[in-house]
Amino acid sequence: MSFVTLNDITKQYHMGDIIINANDKVSFDIEKGEFAIIVGPSGSGKTTVLNILGGMDTPTSGSFYVDGSKISGYNRKELIDYRRYDIGFIFQFYNLIPNLTAKENIELSTQTVQDYIPAVEILEKVGLTDRINNFPAQLSGGEQQRVAIARALAKKPKLLLCDEPTGALDYNTGKMILKLLQDTCRSDNMTVILVTHNTAICPMADRVIHMKSSKVSEIVVNEHPTPVEEIEW
């Protein structure tokens, strides 16, 4: 079995009498250490898949496995533990706690687990050694996203989930963030799943899952992913 396996994941929302399928029998596998990209237009259900994968949402039907554990069917408490120990989440708008410094934001996350990378060390890794004691408002968008990545990585997750991490960033900064993610994937053998609507960055991924109208339309495996630096869009 692959590191991540989704079998017929379906998510339905009820809007009054109408039933909306956000995901319709979505199935795919991702191997450990792969850099996977889920790509598709707005409303194609990619973020929903990511949320389900991150334990923030539950599928209406279907099952999925992470590292051999069946996550679908977890109860509330088990899902919290899953998020706490196994998942690192990166958002488009960083979602840092504005009232805490960069270091404190990371400590907020690491204080919940036993095995973690110290805040200073991880910030150094993302290249923010000199901004350790700055509040989010005092950081640029790229810096904030780097803090967010550092926060996600600090607790050594099994899975790094990124929801449009470059969506709010300019081209260069976005590239830099993608590079950081790709490097992390390669050097730490971290499994990264990234959601984007930008098809241009697909070549950098080991595996690209195309979604359209709540369904997986195509899965492409890149034998030779392109380094981020060489991608232009």
Place this chain on the structure above:
Amino acid sequence: MKNAMLKNAFAEMRKTKSRFLSIFGIIAIGTGFFAGLLQSAPTMKESSDHYYDRTSLLDYRLVSTYGFDDNDIKAMKDGLSDVDIYPGYFTDAYVNTNAGEKKVARVYSLDNTGENNPYSSLQIIDGRLPEKENECVIDSSKMLTQYKVGDKLTLCGDEDTDIDDTLSVKEFTIVGKFESPMYISDVERGNTTIGSGSVYMLCYIPQSCFKTEVYTQVVITSDKLKEYNCYSDEYENARDELGERIQQIADSREQGRYDEITEEAQSKINDGQKELDEKKADAYKEIDDNEKKLSDAKKELDDAKVQLADGKAQLADSKKQLDDAKKQLDENEPVLADSKKQLDDSKKQLDDSKKLLDDTKAQLDSSKSQLDSSAQQLDDTKTQLDSTKNQLDSTSSQLDRAKSQLDSAKAQLDESKATLDATDKQLNDSQKDIDNSRAQINTAVAAGMMTSDEAAVKLAQLDAAQEQVNAGRAQYESGLAQYNAGLSAYEKSKAEYDAGYTQYSTAKAQYESGLARYNDGKAQYESGLDRYNDGKKQYEEGLVQYNEGKKQYEDGLAKYEKGKSEYDNGRKQYEDGLAKYNDGAAEYERNYASYEDGLKEYNDGVKKLSDAKSEADKEFADAQKEIDDNKKKLDDIEKPEWYLFTREDDPGYSEYGQNSERISNIAMVFPLFFVMVAALVCLTTMTRMVEEQRTQIGTLKALGYKNGSIMFKYMFYALTAAICGAVFGMLVGMKIFPAIIIKAYAMMYTIPDMLLPYDFVLMICTVAAAILLTAVTVYFSCSGILHDCPATLMRPKTPKSGKKILLERIGFIWNRLSFSHKVTMRNIFRYKRRMLMTIVGIAGCTALVLTGFGVYDSVNDIIQKQFGEISNYTGIVAYGDKQTDEQIAEIADKLAGYSCKGDKIYQKQITVASGKNSTDAYIFGAKDNDTITQFVTVKDRRTGEHYTVTDDGVIINKKLATLLGGIKKGDEITLSLSETKRVNAKVTEICENYAHHYVYITENLYKKLSGEDSLPYNCYFFNSDEGDDMPESDRDELANELMKIDGVMGVSFKTSVEGTFRTMLNSLLLVIIVLIVSAGALAFIVLYNLTNININERIREIASLKVLGFYDKEVSMYVFRETVILTLIGTVTGMVFGRFLVDFVVRTAEIDMVMFGRTVHPMSFLISGLITICFAVIVMLFMHRRLMKVDMVEALKSVE
């Protein structure tokens, strides 16, 4: 344009119901409290005014030292045509309660003639008004529940108050119970000069029951004054104006009445002098007549004395004679008795002898008859014996004959025997031969030696021989049988003979023994006969002796009888003599006694006469003196004085007014607090709303809407909520709060009317205030955002940036905080406005709860302090001031029996005044300081220093000093010792006391001030060795025994007073409940609102935490930790603030009669803190559920 905005606003209301309701709620509570409490005081006044007007409560009540006569009334009616004047009567009398106490009743006359008469406006609540002379109505106070309609009521007086002069009827049937606007206080019934000084019962009886010549009071009511509100200045001014007019009439009538009285008195004195002179002459003539009568009587008495002496001598002679006779008689008496005794002895001896003789005779006779019968028997025996002898002889000869016969028979038999034996032998031989022959034949036959014929011939021979033998044998056999029969006949005869012989031998022996007996008997008989003849001879000699003795005795008896009759005659003569003597002596005694009586009478007469004489002298001198005194008094006679009493002199009237003032004071403070909180809540809520709709505002601005029209939406939204809330709050609050307060006061005051009007001015003002308040807050929440340009607004609001707080610079504290505490501290200071609001809200809650408990503590404390520390006595015995020393000693004795001891005290309720202020207080007088301090502790409230009551001045309690306008040490106060006696006294110290007011005074000072020669003691305070632990049963017993002593009017124990007090103060619990409930509502709204906003503002932050895998508890703690800290800070602040609030409330809520304590117990701080925290915890639990439900996906959705 406005329409679109309006639609938007309505849509907003529907969408955000909870926000709308929170503004509505806080405004409703704020205005409800504000308007409700503000309305309370006017409501109290309005209700009472309505009651007073409806029942025509008097405006003036006039009392005069001389009463009012018809001239006075006429002058008033002439001078005051625009008011109603009702002359009437009142008096104070005693009633006996069921408990056996004597209490004071104030009795008013009830005149049914006039219309609109204030008396007829008594509010009969049970039964009806009196219709007949022996009917009455009494007031419906709770103290009088023991009296029922239909019960009898007896009024009585005492030594001082003789109500016979005042009332013609004293026994009444209670036909109804009333409430009177004159007496709204439930406990106070005013003062009186008799008894304990306080009135216990009010009683109205028909006017015709009063005998008093002049009216004792005049009641004045004015319709014009009804137009004014009773507690208003307008009323007081108009009333004072009327008072001045009354005073003018009073001035002129006082002089007029004085003249009338003096003239009348002068003529009376003259009449009296004349009468005295006449009486004097008459009296002295009578005395002379009596003197003459007495000297006659004396002479008669002397004559009688001589006669009595003669009679006495005669009596003595008679007595001597009688004594001699008695002596002789006494001597004879034992001689006679001796003779009698001797005679009796002789008689007895004779009787004994006679009896003996008779016995002997009888014995002899029986012996004789025995002897005769023995002789006869002997003869019979002899005859028998002889015949027996003959028989025996014949028998003997018979026997001899039989013997010889027998012997011959024997010989015959023996011969027969021998013959038989020989025959037998012969036979046997013959047989043997035959047999042998036969055998030979047989052998021969066998041997053949003989032929059978031969044998047959031979055998035939043999058979014939055999036949012969057989015949011989038969002959033998019969011979033998004959022999045997003969032998047995012989033997039988032989046995008969032997038996006959034996019989004969026995009979012979019997005969011989019988013969011997006969011979013995014969000898005995002969000796018996000899003895009989001797006895007979002796008897005859004894009989001769007895006859001689008997003759002697009869002679002696005759002699004795003669002597006896002589003696009896003598005795009878003596007794007759003695009876006669006794009669004589008794007569003498009688005569002597009547002589003595006569003498005594005479002596008395002499004394009486001299007494009468001196008495007459004295009486006439006294009468003369009285006349002289009256003459003098006439010169001293005082002018009558009229006293004007207003409604303020009615017990409870002004106190009720003051109470309503207090309520309005409190009404100002509490609601302000609520309004402040309401404003803060409103502001935060609206700010949040505006910020949430930041983008929308930006869009509108971009579309060209003006700031005004954008703000209109928010104004409309908030104002709709505020106005609805205000109207709702007022409608409810203005009904509920005044009703609660009036109900609370109904425990102390009887105001049956309750008006709960909506005061429109107040309502409009309140709504206006609510509108203004909301508008200002909306303006402030919008103004900032509206100044930004649309572009900025379209972008999400830059989250409030974090920054270092001051605390971080204090390294040694900051570094010690855990990570989560650091976060909390930073969050607290991030939202300063919210921090402030939370603290204010929580502090307000704690303060309100603390106020509730504090007020309760203050009240509870005074009970402990008053009855534990200050009042040290165990009980009081009340008695009339005419109690004799003996009766007081009896009280002391009874008390000593229960290990109680005490002392006399003068305690009476009087009016104390200083300048314009006046109030009721107890004057507490005793011999000296030691006596007073035995029963009460006179000390300073703060320092605890004990004061001494001196002859220099009085000591009053703190509250009294305050009520009298802040009296200080050294100031003077006016004491109304009685209605007409007012004196000034210096205040030497001000002491601690909580319940009622006291003026402590020494006997010396009282005498000096009043001019009286003693303190009119009216009660006896006592202390038990057991203190307040004295058992209930002992108390009852003691009280019963004390009540039996004459003059004792009542016995009361401190503990029962304490009990009543406690019940009364329980009404305060209601206030506490109101406070706690409103505090709860306040805390809840503030905390809920703030936490809600907090969560809304930080929803992304919370969602992020959840994504990071924070457990529910961790998420809640992240948010609540700051709430907890702020709650704690707020609680502590609230305690400080509440402490001041308690002081304020206690000061304003105090009633005049009582001074509350000023301390709040630590326990109350603790409880109010806990209650607040409890409210906070409830809110947090609510919010915890909300936090659990926060949807991460929704919250973190990318901002559009």
